Amino acid sequence: MNFDLTEKQKLVRNSVRKFSEEILGAMAPIIDNQGIFSWETARELSKINAWGIQLPEKYGGSSLDSISYAIVIEEISRICGSTGLSVTVHNSVGAYPILKWGTEDQKERYLHDIATGKKITGFTWTEPNAGSDAGAIECLAVEDGNDFILNGSKIFVTNGGVASVLLVGTRFKKKNGESGIAAMLVEKDFEGYEIGKIEDKMGMRGNATSSLYFNNVSVPKENILGNLSDGFKIAMHSLDVGRIGIAAQALGIAQAAYEHSVEYSKGRIQFKKPISNFQGISFKLAEMATKIDAARLLVYKAAYMKDSKEKFSKESAMCKLYASEIARQVTMEALQIHGGYGYIKDLPIERYLRDAAITTIYEGTSEIMKLIISQQILKGNL
Ligand SMILES: Cc1cc2nc3c(=O)[nH]c(=O)nc-3n(C[C@H](O)[C@H](O)[C@H](O)COP(=O)(O)OP(=O)(O)OC[C@H]3O[C@@H](n4cnc5c(N)ncnc54)[C@H](O)[C@@H]3O)c2cc1C
Secondary structure: OOOOOOHHHHHHHHHHHHHHHHHHHHHHHHHHHHOOOOHHHHHHHHHOOHHHOOOOHHHOOOOOOHHHHHHHHHHHHHHOHHHHHHHHHHHHHHHHHHHHHOOHHHHHHHHHHHHHOOOOEEEEOOEOOEOOOHHHOOOEEEEEOOEEEEEEEEEEEOOOOOOOEEEEEEEEEOOOOOEEEEEEEEEOOOOOEEEEEEOOOOOOOOOOOEEEEEEEEEEEHHHEOOOHHHHHHHHHHHHHHHHHHHHHHHHHHHHHHHHHHHHHHHHOEEOOEEHHHOHHHHHHHHHHHHHHHHHHHHHHHHHHHHHOOOOOHHHHHHHHHHHHHHHHHHHHHHHHHHHHHHOOOOOOHHHHHHHHHHHHOOOOOHHHHHHHHHHHHHOOOO
8 A cells, every 4th residue: 555645646636735825825815804705716727727626628628537636625725614515525525527427528518617617506495494304405407398487496505696507406396207316507697596685604714605596597408407306416426526636635634733733832932932832732742643644544534435436335435524613623733722811813723613414514514414424424434
């Protein structure tokens, strides 16, 4: 077993780290403070191909492997969690299902603009009455000639305020009585598509998270992703992929909080000594480092298994569960190490804590991750 990154993966880490520190560093506190999505940042991200990380080169993507993908998300999130969120959701649960289940026509129509960031994308499943219980969605698409007429509403849509096209989960009803759950590609320019309010959130404030309303939206049948009744399967598999990205995001935030804590503890003098000289502080650093390393190994393992075409539902749930939980713990400890200064917005510590908090919730809560892991174990996937 070889734990070394390849030369290409090291290059990806170095170049995205440099980009993130130089370009995202100044914007991160501004978009957090103002609660706005930055189109300027989006354009900068296009220059490093961050909107098409794993898309094939023929669509304008970088065709990177999944470990490189995790590295990109970790490095962006190390500097700006909100930007990490926009990028990971766009690439994973947004672009990936089109690549995996899309027809050649759908890929041609959407993937070029998605890869360059001209079109931002995402995935909208959650509704007021359907959160963890993803099968309880109520949006309804009724067959009407060559279209389905879509009605209903969605909430908490990452990228919802800025996306041009979204994967929408909906119930469907056909003329012949057939019904089920479908995944459809719905464009913001379709008549009857309405963007609701941009949520005022605790963290990830630079992401335009919104609700959406569909009022008699005609969705052409050629915009159905995969087989009509495969929507739920498509969503669950896409979330397996998405969770690797959310775990990498949590990892990046934890890494940032840890690095700041090491530096701060070496420079802060109390009782005539750097506080890092006190075991009460240095042991916290040891625990942080150990948890971060363990989380990174779980992320890389899930990414590796995905690329090896092995089943990776359990491993993606494990890395999401662990990385998000430790991100909460590590950012909380970072606040403790920084004392009162950590609580003040002049330092990024309180932002890391606010950004880390959601990672245990979206793309499946920690409780749902334990459900997925335990179901796999009890099926014999030890
Ligand atoms: C900022 C943000 C961005 C988001 N982005 C998206 C997006 O882009 N697309 C999208 O579709 N959704 C998105 N979501 C929704 C997110 O995935 C859901 O919030 C999440 O899945 C939980 O659903 P819920 O909020 O309805 O909580 P609930 O499902 O109501 O859960 C409440 C609590 O009950 C627990 N619980 C529920 N069922 C069980 C069970 N069976 N066993 C044990 N405990 C259980 C949960 O773990 C949780 O602790 C986003 C949410 C936020 C806040």
